[in-house]
Amino acid sequence: METKIIEHSKAAEIFIKDEKRTDWHNETLWFVREKRDKAAFQIADWELLRETASQIKNNVLSNMHQYLIDFETNAKNNGIIVHWAANADEHNKIVHSIMEKHGVTQMVKSKSMLTEECHLNEYLTEKGIDVIDSDLGERIVQLRKEAPSHIVLPAIHLKKADVSETFHKFLGTEKGNNDPKYLTEAARQHLRDTFLSRKIALTGVNFAIAETGEFVVCTNEGNADMGVHLADVHIACMGFEKIIPQRKHLAVFLRLLARSATGQPITTYSSHFKKPGDGKEIHLVIVDNGRSTQLGREDFRSSLKCIRCGACMNTCPVYRRSGGHSYHNAVAGPIGSILAPNLDMSKNADLPFASTLCGSCTNVCPVKIDIHVQLYKWRQKLVKEGYTPKSKTLMMKGMSAVLSNPMIFNLAGKMGRFVLDKMPGLVSNSFNPWYKQREMPAPPEESFREWYQKNSTASKDKNHEQ
Amino acid sequence: MKIGLFVPCYVDQFYPKVAIATYELLQKLGCDVSFPMKQTCCGQPMANSGYEHLSKDCDANFIANFAEFDYVVSPSGSCTLHVKDHLHDEKNEQLALQIRKRVYELTEFITDILKIEKIEGNFPHRVGLHQSCHGQRMLHLSQMSELNAPFFSKPEQLLSGIKGLELVSLSKKDECCGFGGTFCVTEEAISAKMGQDRVKDHENQHVEYITGYDMSCLMHLEGTLKRQKSPIKIIHIAEILNGMKN
Numbered sequence: 001m002e003t004k005i006i007e008h009s010k011a012a013e014i015f016i017k018d019e020k021r022t023d024w025h026n027e028t029l030w031f032v033r034e035k036r037d038k039a040a041f042q043i044a045d046w047e048l049l050r051e052t053a054s055q056i057k058n059n060v061l062s063n064m065h066q067y068l069i070d071f072e073t074n075a076k077n078n079g080i081i082v083h084w085a086a087n088a089d090e091h092n093k094i095v096h097s098i099m100e101k102h103g104v105t106q107m108v109k110s111k112s113m114l115t116e117e118c119h120l121n122e123y124l125t126e127k128g129i130d131v132i133d134s135d136l137g138e139r140i141v142q143l144r145k146e147a148p149s150h151i152v153l154p155a156i157h158l159k160k161a162d163v164s165e166t167f168h169k170f171l172g173t174e175k176g177n178n179d180p181k182y183l184t185e186a187a188r189q190h191l192r193d194t195f196l197s198r199k200i201a202l203t204g205v206n207f208a209i210a211e212t213g214e215f216v217v218c219t220n221e222g223n224a225d226m227g228v229h230l231a232d233v234h235i236a237c238m239g240f241e242k243i244i245p246q247r248k249h250l251a252v253f254l255r256l257l258a259r260s261a262t263g264q265p266i267t268t269y270s271s272h273f274k275k276p277g278d279g280k281e282i283h284l285v286i287v288d289n290g291r292s293t294q295l296g297r298e299d300f301r302s303s304l305k306c307i308r309c310g311a312c313m314n315t316c317p318v319y320r321r322s323g324g325h326s327y328h329n330a331v332a333g334p335i336g337s338i339l340a341p342n343l344d345m346s347k348n349a350d351l352p353f354a355s356t357l358c359g360s361c362t363n364v365c366p367v368k369i370d371i372h373v374q375l376y377k378w379r380q381k382l383v384k385e386g387y388t389p390k391s392k393t394l395m396m397k398g399m400s401a402v403l404s405n406p407m408i409f410n411l412a413g414k415m416g417r418f419v420l421d422k423m424p425g426l427v428s429n430s431f432n433p434w435y436k437q438r439e440m441p442a443p444p445e446e447s448f449r450e451w452y453q454k455n456s457t458a459s460k461d462k463n464h465e466q
Numbered sequence: 467m468k469i470g471l472f473v474p475c476y477v478d479q480f481y482p483k484v485a486i487a488t489y490e491l492l493q494k495l496g497c498d499v500s501f502p503m504k505q506t507c508c509g510q511p512m513a514n515s516g517y518e519h520l521s522k523d524c525d526a527n528f529i530a531n532f533a534e535f536d537y538v539v540s541p542s543g544s545c546t547l548h549v550k551d552h553l554h555d556e557k558n559e560q561l562a563l564q565i566r567k568r569v570y571e572l573t574e575f576i577t578d579i580l581k582i583e584k585i586e587g588n589f590p591h592r593v594g595l596h597q598s599c600h601g602q603r604m605l606h607l608s609q610m611s612e613l614n615a616p617f618f619s620k621p622e623q624l625l626s627g628i629k630g631l632e633l634v635s636l637s638k639k640d641e642c643c644g645f646g647g648t649f650c651v652t653e654e655a656i657s658a659k660m661g662q663d664r665v666k667d668h669e670n671q672h673v674e675y676i677t678g679y680d681m682s683c684l685m686h687l688e689g690t691l692k693r694q695k696s697p698i699k700i701i702h703i704a705e706i707l708n709g710m711k712n
């Protein structure tokens with residue numbers, strides 16, 4: 001599904017054309033942000049909790065090597081089969097080889113952003129494997145052949161009527177019946193067969209505990225458990241940054257995750273996996289796919305602290321008005337914009353610029369990633385490495401020449417005000433993006449410095465002396 | 467105590483009345499304030515666009531103009547922040563770091579350095595306060611809605627002495643206005659939409675004025691209001707505090 005990338009600003013412009021839908025999208029996500037506020041503010045020590053989580057993750061990043069070795073050893077001792085994948089392709093091959101080994105051509109999969117990042121569905125489909133996503137939101141977008149638009153709420157860009165339409169088309173539900181209960185029930189029935197018939201279930205991983213070799217998967221629908229318990233083989237896929245040192249640290253992260261994500265005190269299901277049941281197998285695929293490169297980038301390392309709660313998206317005024325697909329990356333929004341350039345700078349050079357640097361993301365983030373600072377730093381890096389258009393560089397050079405030289409600045413300012421006053425058509429036209437929807441400021445007769453020269457106390461004193 | 471008045475380039479050129487109000491206000495508060503004539507721009511427009519390396523000349527010019535002052539005060543949160551975070555001097559980094567510490571946004575300078583709690587005045591209007599992001603979240607001029615932390619607001623505190631001023635409460639109390647420097651043209655659609663949404667929030671509260679401590683955001687909101695032919699007016703907080711007659 002390699003589609004041509006539309007730049008964020010263009011995609012956003014298209015999204016915004018439907019203003020009603022944009023407003024609805026904006027308010028729906030803002031509602032989630034407000035739920036998060038309510039849940040978070042009920043905990044007196046919320047900020048301390050964030051700081052603690054941040055420190056634990058900092059420790060993990062500094063000792064990643066050792067924690068991964070510990071985790072592997074302990075997981076193996078528990079009877080889990082551990083695989084290492086250097087990149088997306090290796091990850092996909094490993095998953096496929098497990099399926100081949102068991103001679104199975106069908107898989108049920110619960111939510112995993114990592115498999116989105118690796119494009120596992122496309123890979124397996126090409127190999128003739130039938131993959132069914134069991135998370136309701138993911139199933140909806142899967143039926144529509146779309147990517148999730150949000151890491152926690154994959155179908156948040158769709159209204160009830162869109163879902164009804166999709167289910168009518170693919171599951172044969174009544175046309176025009178938008179009742180959420182009816183639609184959920186239809187999905188449940190449809191998925192029940194899937195759960196009963198699949199021999200292999202794939203899940204993501206929210207937390208992998210180095211000390212014990214266990215891992216935890218958080219869902220609200222119970223679909224991960226349902227899939228895993230009915231299947232013979234459980235494949236769990238994780239980016240290596242999912243490590244936490246000890247089991248007790250779950251107490252910190254589980255309290256933060258759901259509150260930050262949806263405003264719930266905890267996800268409905270926090271499923272702990274330690275060892276395979278009798279006659280069953282658990283495979284764990286630990287994936288790098290650019291993470292060690294990111295770990296080596298001092299300025300961007302801490303992006304690996306992310307626990308994928310989605311709070312930075314819900315709060316982001318740009319994300320809320322442009323939708324997840326405008327970020328053309330598995331992970332959208334502010335966090336996606338600092339992760340994506342690490343994977344491919346040229347494809348994702350637009351993303352760090354899709355922000356006003358308002359800093360709201362940084363301050364909702366439960367693990368205190370300085371997202372807006374990293375957006376700023378990615379901009380510097382992308383420019384230095386030549387990923388911005390030449391025209392922009394020229395313009396910036398021109399601007400810098402004018403703005404740094406007092407004489408030229410004064411002259412340019414005078415000319416600018418003169419033009420705005422006498423020939424407003426020169427700037428107030430459709431070639432000026434500002435003017436499309438906003439008026440230019442009215443030019444004053446004189447600049448402040450001109451006023452100051454005449455009126456400041458210092459100049460008045462001087463005039464008196466003369 | 468010598469104070470250098472740092473006037474953002476676009477304020478100098480387009481909103482001189484804001485700089486005048488700042489200058490007069492500081493004088494009324496007993497400050498020895500002057501405006502170094504050769505100042506230009508802090509370099510933020512280049513830096514936020516990824517061209518921080520092109521702002522070296524701006525940095526050098528800033529230092530040449532402001533090194534002699536005890537404090538540098540500016541009626542703009544985001545320009546203040548830029549200098550605080552990014553001012554460099556290749557030959558004398560120590561000097562740049564010292565100057566960074568002396569730069570203050572106007573309202574925080576009044577509350578934190580001059581230790582003035584409120585300013586008396588008269589402004590009998592319904593007013594919406596726009597919380598500009600850089601001033602709020604990075605300079606901590608007021609508490610942000612994201613944190614579970616006690617409320618405070620330096621600008622609101624100063625405005626509390628202004629008679630007749632009725633401050634409204636907004637539904638999204640600290641959402642970005644969408645200006646964002648070059649973002650306002652490179653992401654025109656979102657930027658304009660954010661401006662329109664912000665204006666609507668104020669309109670719903672029937673404000674007569676929108677005020678704030680950052681003229682760049684106010685310029686964005688003003689451009690939006692004017693296009694909509696709205697009667698709502700923009701006024702910088704310095705103008706209110708300076709006792710604007712109208």
Ligand code: SF4
Pocket residue numbers: 260305306307308309310311312313335361364365366367368369371
């Ligand atoms: S960056 Fe922070 S707020 Fe955003 S998804 Fe990750 S943990 Fe959540």
